[in-house]
Amino acid sequence: MSSNDTNPVHELHPEECWEFLRTHEFGRLGYHLADEVHIVPINYAVKDDRLYFLTAEGSKLLGVTMNADVAFEVDEVVDEHATSVVVRGRARHLEGSAAWIIDQLPLRPWVDTEKYIVVEIRADEVTGRRFDLHRPWLHARVDTA
Amino acid sequence: MSSNDTNPVHELHPEECWEFLRTHEFGRLGYHLADEVHIVPINYAVKDDRLYFLTAEGSKLLGVTMNADVAFEVDEVVDEHATSVVVRGRARHLEGSAAWIIDQLPLRPWVDTEKYIVVEIRADEVTGRRFDLHRPWLHARVDTA
Structure with missing residues (x-):
């Protein structure tokens, strides 16, 4: 048996990453704002291997307008496993009829604020990892014998 | 009543942000790697208003060595509320005796891999928001009468 069998970090296939992205709707956008990260x-939807989210005027929009380079991460911790998928790509503000795509998306904003600007993320790279967790403190046992 | 009473986004006080950071241990690091975000x-611990995590040689360490500017986000969704706290600051690799601080930290790596490099994040800014969620699809009701 190779030592890989005990490696607690497993790379996901790109198709597994997309399936994970499609079946979740909450993640985190990393973006540049001037020289800061x-x-x-954000909650988001996926269509045809692109991600979409709604926003209002603000620093997110300013940031991706000044520098389209973004990262988007979605993760989940369930029992003994954590999964994290990261999309790296380029964001752009969809204007005019391009923004109509929003009508075809299963995008359900979680917070009831005015957000009418559609941003699309085109993926240049999608990577995902599943981690076997080692958290013995969750399994502290009390002997009652 | 002002319109703020119905605003679903609530800013957290810095002390609430730190309390949230101290009572969680899993977040996401945003960092520069060359000109990419x-x-x-990452799982982390807090001591004296600084964040600490362990890492191995790799792109995280390379990134924060080349550009110390980082963002760190921790969030939680519980029932009708989501909370997100973001630290913006500067990361540095602790070397020599400075790294001994790790012995005083409640840092419990979740994944059993070799990570022996201690990174400290000094916060320049801590912001937090609590969102009232509006997810009617979670409350679909089936009448059985």
């Missing part, structure tokens, strides 16, 4: 939680 | 999930 910023992160913000 | 990257995000990676």
